[in-house]
Amino acid sequence: MAKIRIKGDTSGYVDLQAPDVAGAGSITVPNLSGTLLTSASDSSDFPSAILTSTSDITPSASPVFDMRGINTDQDISAETWNKVTMNTSTVDTNSMIDLTNNRVTPTVAGYYAVSGMIRINFDTLTQIVLVGIRKNGSEVAAVQYQLGSDNIQNGQYPIHTTIVQCNGTTDYIELYGYVGDAATFSDITTTSQSSILSGFLVRAT
């Protein structure tokens, strides 16, 4: 087996050895100074531009938003789709949240994972609640809570995560709720239990 042995100046050596298989290969050494790395090299030997951990893979620049309606006491009519008013921006990495219009307008084009929850207090027990995520006013996804009689009580009503594609300029996302009987949205002071619309960029386009 042919190999070339290069000895160190004072001790040790490195063998360059071709694999014992048919075919031809080549190694081109660039006209640069540096250290050759192998599959056994420690990650600390890699240049900083090389991905060496999961934190390098998760893009720190990925937009994230989270806005809430905390103690807004929003009175709503029965049998009506009501946009949930928000008054607090919890996370807004890319200036997406518009509390004046209660919406999120992503500033980076792509697919966003969006979820929400509405805190609802009912004037009387009701039979049906719907929670919907809308893009540009049109329903993208909705979840329906319905019982056989008027037994739905005060509480938090979430909607599953859904994917919304936004163009990064004009498309906007909103949270709506529908109830069978008159109610109040976000009648609670606890931030963690308040109405929420949150999301993050899954894939840029």
Next chain:
Amino acid sequence: MTLSEKVRAIYPDLQESDFRTVIEIRNDADGRGDYIAKWEHPTLARPTQEQLDAVEE
């Protein structure tokens, strides 16, 4: 009286499910209040503003 109550007063046979299928009353929290965003009922005509105002009176 809310808009849905006025609509129900005009058409007493409407069911709750009609308001999440063929009829949509919406409030965009922009100060304009409730409005009819969609009316696709197969037999009942969309109420006019005059009809709605008459209910209020």
